[in-house]
Amino acid sequence: MSGQVHPPARLLMGPGPINADPRVLRAMSAQLVGQYDPAMTAYMTETMALYREVFATANEQTFLVDGTSRAGIEAALVSLLEPGDRVLVPVFGRFGHLLVEIAERCGAQVHTIEVPWGEVFAPEQVEAAVAAVRPKLVAVVQGDTSTTMCQPLADLGEVCRRHDALLYCDATASLGGNAFATDAWGLDVVTAGLQKCLGGPSGSAPITISERAVDVIEARKHVEAGIREPGDTARGTRIASNYLDLAQVMDYWGPRRLNHHTEATTMLYGARECARLLVEEGLDAAVARHALHGRAMLEGVRGLGLGVFGDVAQKMHNVVAVEIPDGVDGAATRAALLADFGIEIGTSFGPLHGRVWRIGTMGYNARRDAVLTTLAALEQVLRAAGASVTAGGGVGAAREVYA
Incomplete structure (x- = not known):
């Protein structure tokens, strides 16, 4: 019969995961409460507020997707993209290729631009591609650990708005350790994970969603429900995932707390503490x-x-x-x-x-x-x-x- 889990002592100095902050582990040892207990819903509200500070955003829709950082990426793309949508992915490492694969699984028409590994894109390169492709969505990684490069983002939001495209960013490897400004840079959706600069374990994916992106996601929810409202742009395809359907997850985290899944309480404790420590440090x-x-x-x-x-x-x-x-x-x-x-x-x-x-x-x-x-x-x-x-x-x- 196997004994208790007793991992060997390790100093994790790779590209992630890293050793979790002991304060995060202590927070995760707290006892469970029911998902609609007032204490639990209060922790959810506090977590949303803390991650608004982490992402540097005023977005109301800022919360956690239960799953690793890849669950956050998939939730964003599957909820935004319909079959036939044009997507542009600037690829400068392995995780750009991951965005391509997920977007293709959504049925999108995926276009890429590439630079050699070890380089990043200039804004003019991205803008030229956006003008040529006219995508619904530009999906980019900020920090790609495969190459260690950090893509400058400050000009890309304006580029996307000039061409009526949404801008999604995977900030898993960079958030908390590199400058990041969701609102100032005009980012529409950002996802991350805990296991890098945030100092926690893998298993929770913070996300923030702009009002522009919320409108796209909500329009698809209306179509699924057979509702047509003025301004709805969805073509009538349902979001392909139930679990990663951000329309439902937004309702779950919203004031009505509509049941969608049982919140991963222990991961929420950990994610909340990661954000609390970061905000406390500054x-x-x-x-x-x-x-x-x-x-x-x-x-x-x-x-x-x-x-x-x-x-x-x-x-x-x-x-x-x-x-x-x-x-x-x-x-x-x-x-x-x-x-x-x-x-x-x-x-x-x-x-x-x-x-x-x-x-x-x-x-x-x-x-x-x-x-x-x-x-x-x-x-x-x-x-x-x-x-x-x-x-x-x-x-x-x-x-x-x-x-």
Whole structure:
């Protein structure tokens, strides 16, 4: 008979998930209450208000989708897109391809533009494609952990509004550790997850929806109910998912609390605490913390004599892609780091598989001791693998950043 779950001690310094903040874990150990208990509905209301601050938005429809960050992505796309809708996806890494796949499953006509991995798009590139495609929706990732790049978004909302397109953003890897401004940037729908810069476990997907996007979703609900109202633009196709139908989920989180599913109470406790801690720290302070420790890790790996992939000027604060030295077995070195030091770093995908490691400094692990410990351990496993590294160079370079 198996015993209780007892995971080994790990320092998770990959691209996510990361070690959850102990305060989040404590919040998640609280006892359950009924989903319509006044205490529970109050926690839901508080969670909505907290995530409005996290997303930097006044959107009424700001809440949680129960599921991992991908559930949030699917909920957004399946609720916005009807078969035949044109969608534009600027692809600069693996997770752009994910948006393409999900949109295609919605029956959309998907158009893409691409830049080489390690680069991002200029606003003019996106606008030219929007003008040519005339999409209903532009779907973009802010931070793609496969390449570590962070796509600038500040100009894209205006571009989309000029061409009457909605703008969706997947901010799973970036929210909380990089500048983000839903309303100021004109974003219509944003989804995220807890397991990166927000410092929690995977399993809850915060989402915020603009009034423009709400109108599109609500119009489809009217069609399903056989209602036609002035201004309805839906062509009569029902939302393909019941569970991820944002029209129903909005009613569930709204003042009527219409039953849709049983809320994932423990995940709500955790998501609420993630947002509470971020708001308490201050969004600008949290971004600055991620920038500091990310810079220390970046300079640390350079101090070891290792190369860094991609346009560093466009890199996310919270993850760096480290080029695997010639002659070093990347998988064996990662395994040694885990076995000897209990530290996990990430491999990569597609054209970068076997070429880079991805090292994260995010959420609860965006702190000095985690950075210095990882760099010291990485030096030792690289030496054991026969790599020529600068003795003490990683920790020394990082300490200079902190000084």
